[in-house]
Every structure is written in C-alpha cells, then in structure tokens.
Amino acid sequence: xxxxxxxxxxxxxxxxxxxxxxxxxxxxxxxxxxxxxxxxxxxxxxxxxxxxxxxxxxxxxxxxxxxxxxxxxxxxxxxxxxxxxxxxxxxxxxxxxxxxxxxxxxxxxxxxxxxxx
Numbered sequence: 001x002x003x004x005x006x007x008x009x010x011x012x013x014x015x016x017x018x019x020x021x022x023x024x025x026x027x028x029x030x031x032x033x034x035x036x037x038x039x040x041x042x043x044x045x046x047x048x049x050x051x052x053x054x055x056x057x058x059x060x061x062x063x064x065x066x067x068x069x070x071x072x073x074x075x076x077x078x079x080x081x082x083x084x085x086x087x088x089x090x091x092x093x094x095x096x097x098x099x100x101x102x103x104x105x106x107x108x109x110x111x112x113x114x115x116x117x
Contacts, residue, residue, distance in 0.1 A: 046071075052081035053105055055090055064096045072103035084109065 003011065052070030054077055067090060068075045082090070087109055091097055099105050099114050106113050 049081060052083060053087040054080055054082065058098070064094055064098065065090070066098040066100055067105045068100045069103040069105050069108060072100055074100055074102050
C-alpha cells in the first residue's frame with residue numbers, strides 16, 4: 001500500500017529541506033566563483049595598464065606631451081593608454097617629447113634614457 005498523508009508530508013518536508021540546503025551550497029559556490037572572476041579581471045586590467053604607456057598633454061607647449069608608464073601616479077588617467085608601437089610613434093611624432101623621470105618609460109621601451117647618450 002501507499003504511504004499515509006503524514007508520511008508523504010514528512011518525506012516532502014525532508015526533500016524540501018535537502019533542496020534548500022543544496023541551493024544554499026550552490027549560491028555559496030556561485031558567489032565564490034563570481035568573486036574569483038572579478039579578481040581575475042581586476043588583475044588583468046592592472047597588468048594591461050602596467051604594460052601600457054600614456055601621454056600627458058603639456059599646457060605650456062601643447063605640441064610636446066610627456067610620456068609616462070601606464071601605472072605612473074604622476075599623471076593619473078582612467079583612459080588613453082597606448083601600446084608600445086604607439087609609444088614609438090609618439091616618440092617619432094614629437095621630437096622634443098619629454099619622458100617622466102618618476103616612472104622612467106624609456107626602460108620599458110628598451111631605449112636609452114633621454115639626454116644620457
């Protein structure tokens with residue numbers, strides 16, 4: 001014969017409790033994975049910025065900007081990062097281009113320090 005209504009109710013309560021437990025476990029796992037992905041994205045962005053350069057416009061001489069490493073704190077910007085090829089284009093385009101003496105972008109470009117040669 002079948003289960004009594006009381007037994008069926010108890011069986012479904014037990015199943016419900018187990019499913020709630022499983023849901024909480026999955027929510028915990030999902031949150032941990034989301035946090036891990038956010039941290040991975042943050043690290044990738046930091047690495048991208050560290051491997052970039054940026055040009056700071058010069059207000060006194062608008063045609064001669066200053067070159068910085070992407071992570072230089074002297075010229076803070078959230079945009080406008082350039083890659084290595086673009087940095088070399090800027091060096092060619094602006095013969096009097098200044099380079100920041102704080103972050104020393106010439107080292108990461110593999111060129112001599114300006115004025116050292």
